[in-house]
Amino acid sequence: MKARRASPVRRFFTTVLFLLFLAAAGAAGWGWWWLNQPLKLRAATVDLSIEPGTLPRAVAQAVHDAGVDVDPQLLYGWFRISGQGRQIKAGSYELEAGITPEGLLSKLARGEESLRALTLVEGWNIRQVRAALAKEDTLRPDTKAMSDEQLMATLGRPGVHPEGRFFPDTYTYAKGSSDVKVLQRAMRAMDKRLAQAWEQRTPRSVAKTPDEALIVASIVEKETGKPSDRTLVSAVFNNRLRVGMPLQTDPTVIYGMGAAFDGNLRKKDLQADTPWNTYTRPGLPPTPISMPGKASLLAAVQPAQSDALYFVARGDGTSHFSANLDEHNRAVNKYQRKLP
Template sequence: MRRSIHVIDRVVRRFLILLVLVALAAAGAAYWWLNAPLPLRAGAAPGQPLELEIEPGMTPRGVARAAVKAGVDTDARLLYYWFRLSGQDRQIKAGNYEIPAGTTPHALLQKLVRGEATMRAVTIVEGWTFRQMRAALAKADSLRQDTGAMPDEELMKALGREGVPAEGRFFPDTYAYAKGSSDLAVFKRALHAMDRRLEAAWSLRDPDTPLKSADQALILASIVEKETGSAQDRAEIAGVFTNRLRAGMLLQTDPTVIYGLGDKFDGNLRKRDLQADTPWNTYTRAGLPPTPIALPGKASLLAAVQPARTKALYFVARGDGSSHFSSSLDEHNRAVNRYQRGQRPARGEEQ
C-alpha cells in the first residue's frame, strides 16, 4: 500500500513538474512572440511601412484582422488574444497608422493605444489669398479632399459661416493632421485659430482707432500684410493707413487694386488698372474694401489695432524691402522720384 502511495506521489510530482515546464515554455514562447518583430507579408513594398486603417467603432478582433489584411504575416487570432489579455483592447484608437519593419506585437499595441496615427503637415503662408490656401490643401499629402468641388460659399456654409466671405478668415500657420483626415477639418481649425487671434487682437486695440469692428481690423491687417516688405515697417505702415482713414483720404494701396482685378492682373499694374473701378479699388473708393484681400498673420493683426503713432500719410518702397515714409505730398513725390524712378535728389533735398 505504501509503495503504491509513493508511486502515485512520484507520478503527481512528475506531472506537476511537467505542467510547470509546459507553463514556463508557454510563457517563454509568449514573451518571445511579443518582443519579436512581426513579419511582413511577401509583396509589401521593401523598406516601406505597412498602412493600417482603423475605423471608428472597430472591435479588437476587427483590428487584428485589419492588421493581417494590411500585410502583417501572423495569425489574427494571436493578435486578438494579445489585445484581450493585455487589458487594453478597448483603448485602441481609430486612425491611420504606419507599421514599419521591426514592429513587435507589444509595440504595435502601444502605438494603437496611444493613438500614434500617421501625421502629415501643411503650411499656410502669411499673405496668401484664400485661393492659394485652397490650392495648397488640395495638394497636401494624404489629406482627404471632401471640399474640392465646393464653391467658396458652400465651403463656408459647411463650416457654419454661411454668408461670410472666405477671404482672410483663416489663420496662416502649419497644421498637422492624421493621414487620411478630411480637408474640412483643417479648414475648421484654421478658421477657429483666426477667430481666436482676431478676438485677442481686437481686445488690445488702441482706444483712438478709427476702426469700428474686429472685421474692419481684419481687413486692414490683410492690407498691412500685403504692403509690408520689412517687418520693422509693419506698425508704421498701419499708422499711415490709420491716419488716412482718420483724415478721410483714399487709402490708394496697390494690393487692393490687384486683388480686385483677379485673373485680369498680368503682373504689371498700369494706370488704367488704378482707374478701373472695383469694390476693392482704394484709388476710386473711399474707406476700407468690403473684404480682406489676404490671410494676415499675428503681427499684422496687432499692427492694425496698435499702429505706430506717426504723422506719415505716405510711403514708398525703397527697393530693398524697406519703405520710406513721408508726412507731406511733396516729400513723398521726391521719395518716389528717388526710389521708384531712380532720380537723384536735387541739392538741398537729400533725405
C-alpha cells in the first residue's frame, strides 16, 4: 500500500513554520550576542546625565546623544523586554569602553542604590566645591593637598583658573573612587554645556569668546533671584558692557574679598580695589565667580531683548528693571526704601 504524500498546502505550512522557528532561533541568538557585545563609544569615556522623571525611551535617546553609537529604538526595546526600564535612576553616569547593553542597563538600574552621589550646586564657587569633596568620606581625597594650580594641572588644564570650570550636577561614583575622577567628569560636562550654549548665542550677546560667556553666566547665576528674570538680568549686564558702563555688581566684589567677607557688604568694600571689583574696574572680571547652570549659560548668550541698564530687588524674589537712572531711583525708593 502506497504511503500518502502530504498535500502541497500542508507542505507549505510546514515549511513556513520551520522557517519561522529558524528565524526566531536566529533572532534569539543574535539578541543574546548583541546584549553581550561592547557598545561603541565616540570617546574614551562618555558622560551620561539622566534627569529625574526621564522615561525609558528618552533615556535610550540620551545614551545615543551622549556619545554611544547605538540605535535608540533597539536600546529602548531592550529596556522594555528586560522589565528593568522603569528602574532606571536619575543621575550622572560615566560610561567606559567595554560596557555592553546588558551592563549599561544594570548600571542605570542600580543607580544610587549601589553607587554614592555628590551634588555640586549651581552658584557654588571653587572653595565650596573643594569643601564638598573633602566631606565625602567615600571619595579618595587625592586633591586635598593640591593648590588650585596643581589641581588644574592634574586635570590637564595647566594655567587655567578653576573657578566656574565644573558643571553643577549630581555625580555618581563607586566607593573608593578618586575625587579627581569626579572633577574630570564635572569639567567635561561644563566644556560640553558651554560649547552647546556658545553655538546658540545671539547678536545681543557681547561675549567675544566662550570664556567671556562663562564669566557673564557666572554673574547672572549669582544675581538672579527668580528664574523668569534670568534673561533680563543677562540683558542688563550685556547692555552695560555694550555701552562701556561699569557692571557694578555686588557678587563680584564679594568674590574678590574671599574669606574676608563676613556676610555684610559695606561701602568701603565697594571702594576697595581688587581684580573682581566691578565698581572700581571696567569690563568683565578676570575669571568667573561661580559655577553657572545650564539656564544661566544660555541666558548669558541669549539675553532678553531689552534696553534695561538697572535692576533692583522687589523683595519677593523678582526684580524691577529700568532703562534709565531716574526710573531706577524711583524703583529703589519704592522697593528698598519703602518711600511712597
